[in-house]
């Protein structure tokens with residue numbers, strides 16, 4: 629499949645979905661407290677998205693049962709919201725959300741602390757963000773996808789963390805997943821070149837311990853085999869004439 633370049637009109641529609649995403653994370657952060665179940669948080673997210681004239685696009689995607697993915701501690705990605713998963717003090721919880729509005733998708737993920745968390749959990753969250761921001765800063769037309777991947781890889785490895793090659797970032801637009809793939813591991817100068825009007829999701833997923841992962845019997849939940857912590861951070865990014873714009877990020881949050 630070819631890479632789909634978006635017009636200014638299409639990018640403006642995606643920014644509308646991006647605004648809903650930004651407000652949703654504020655809403656979810658407020659409810660991220662000990663005692664909340666991930667099923668309750670999923671309901672809050674769905675209600676919020678729908679009340680903003682948008683659709684939680686993960687619902688039913690390849691049969692995914694939740695409205696959003698909610699992944700706690702050793703769950704790296706694709707956690708299914710459940711009444712049985714109750715947040716407790718010291719947990720870390722990631723909300724991975726795809727919002728469809730006016731026919732266009734945006735995709736983003738945040739990992740939040742539940743109350744007070746350990747220093748190593750804090751460092752893992754900060755490193756996932758650094759992976760994203762170190763990589764995004766180089767974006768402009770002509771840069772290779774592999775340039776992004778190699779910076780993510782280097783940032784995680786310098787901090788002593790591991791990165792899976794099994795799951796990647798991706799293009800996004802009318803479809804949740806479009807070309808090109810945006811791996812978190814790769815070589816400078818490899819892969820397609822960025823062009824103005826491309827819209828991509830960059831999503832570092834990092835583990836505190838070993839890289840090995842297992843998919844649970846539910847067919848979705850991806851956990852670290854050693855049950856150490858994992859963190860996911862993601863934004864939807866537009867390639868502009870001179871650089872980039874992050875359309876799922878609150879102003880002032882760039883590091």
Ligand code: MF3
Nearest residue numbers: 686689692697724725726735
């Ligand atoms: N947000 C995830 C991604 O980056 C997709 C979630 S899978 C779904 O691709 F089934 F929940 F949609």
Ligand code: CO
Nearest residue numbers: 735797829831
């Ligand atoms: Co994604």
